[in-house]
Amino acid sequence: MTLKESPSQTAGPYVHIGCAPQTAGLEQRRMGKQLGGLMVPEGTDALTLAITVLDGEDAPVKDALIEIWQAGPDGNYTPTPAFQNWGRQGSDLSTGVALFKTLKPGRNGEHAPHILAWIVARGINLGLTTRLYFPDEDNGGDPVLGLAGARAETLIATKTDTGYAHTIRLQGANETVFFDV
Amino acid sequence: MTDAPFKPRDLSWHPPAFYQGYRSTHLRAPQQPLLQIPQTVTELTGPVFGQGDLGPLDDDLITNYAATGQTAQGSRIIVHGTLRDEDGRPVPGKLIEVWQANAGGRYRHVNDGYLAPLDDNFGGCGRCLTDTEGRYSFRTILPGPYPWPNGGNDWRPAHIHFSVFGDGFAQRLITQMYFEGDPHIALCPIVQSIPSDDAIDRLVARLDMKRTKPMDIRAYRFDIVLRGRDATVFENQLEGT
Numbered sequence A: 001m002t003l004k005e006s007p008s009q010t011a012g013p014y015v016h017i018g019c020a021p022q023t024a025g026l027e028q029r030r031m032g033k034q035l036g037g038l039m040v041p042e043g044t045d046a047l048t049l050a051i052t053v054l055d056g057e058d059a060p061v062k063d064a065l066i067e068i069w070q071a072g073p074d075g076n077y078t079p080t081p082a083f084q085n086w087g088r089q090g091s092d093l094s095t096g097v098a099l100f101k102t103l104k105p106g107r108n109g110e111h112a113p114h115i116l117a118w119i120v121a122r123g124i125n126l127g128l129t130t131r132l133y134f135p136d137e138d139n140g141g142d143p144v145l146g147l148a149g150a151r152a153e154t155l156i157a158t159k160t161d162t163g164y165a166h167t168i169r170l171q172g173a174n175e176t177v178f179f180d181v
Numbered sequence B: 001m002t003d004a005p006f007k008p009r010d011l012s013w014h015p016p017a018f019y020q021g022y023r024s025t026h027l028r029a030p031q032q033p034l035l036q037i038p039q040t041v042t043e044l045t046g047p048v049f050g051q052g053d054l055g056p057l058d059d060d061l062i063t064n065y066a067a068t069g070q071t072a073q074g075s076r077i078i079v080h081g082t083l084r085d086e087d088g089r090p091v092p093g094k095l096i097e098v099w100q101a102n103a104g105g106r107y108r109h110v111n112d113g114y115l116a117p118l119d120d121n122f123g124g125c126g127r128c129l130t131d132t133e134g135r136y137s138f139r140t141i142l143p144g145p146y147p148w149p150n151g152g153n154d155w156r157p158a159h160i161h162f163s164v165f166g167d168g169f170a171q172r173l174i175t176q177m178y179f180e181g182d183p184h185i186a187l188c189p190i191v192q193s194i195p196s197d198d199a200i201d202r203l204v205a206r207l208d209m210k211r212t213k214p215m216d217i218r219a220y221r222f223d224i225v226l227r228g229r230d231a232t233v234f235e236n237q238l239e240g241t
């Protein structure tokens, strides 16, 4: 039996209701916990990863939902009590910044440490997949950065006092590399 | 088995990033083509969820925001179906999240200011896991159509948003479910951004009288398909195991 994948549709502006209810203002709901909010236990000395998505006029996209998926410090994709490999945050509705508390992924074979980021929002018809690499790691020889060629720079985050910041540009001269994978 | 790569995504089947009739895509659609990269462990794996992640009312939007003894206003419905991959295999144990407007077309969201009133007993958020045969089910109320700013007289068809996880992040999907017979389907630029009528039809749920409970609740059936595995690699791997 061969079926076709269900076609994608935009997550729309109210994606938080289903995927990040606290951002939508649904605190009183009688439901289970919000998923993806905590990648490390409270109190862990984690780094802050601040992701901003910019549109074609360089305005922050304030209604995006961003999921990240990464190896743990051990380079593995198996969750432990100390680390969940998956995180999910809405862009802040007023600033557009999505904040993750996470740990730096370990190296996995020839692949330099990296984080997969997946972005959905109003006006995005099919979720966008990209990666984020670290400016203070040896990224030479990473096969995906190699394929990105001159545009690989758009996949490198910047160092901050508390961790890293990364800007994802949907359009323009420095448009971020998005993958068909 | 989890290591077999996924089939390439047929991008011509999905809506294009830029669609003239859907204004929000104009500044948000990437202009460069997507870069093809090989699938690695990063894309072949993904988060795993279990019943412990969910609350007992998560699959019942009729009561999961309601005061004790109350229920949401609107036409009561069951939405159910099977999650399969493109090879027809059921996909068990996967998280499905849904969100929707209330019966009047209003979302419980700080950014929704539509004049239709909120329902004190309706939140609009639900989730469930597929069972061992890939089946899922939740109870809710029929959402209302609503107007949206797109430069004209635009109304969304009644719809439920779906977020679906697979075995690997490469299968991650967000889509919307529509209701059979809704005249707004043909008028909505978000729906019509999907290139073919055949593809649009996959998002239209059918009234299911077999699952409809007399004097209680109607049922709609909505099956969902995720990317399948690359057959050649899959078979080669099986031989090797």
Ligand SMILES: [Fe+2]
Binding pocket: A012, A014, B101, B156, B159, B161
């Ligand atoms: Fe909607």
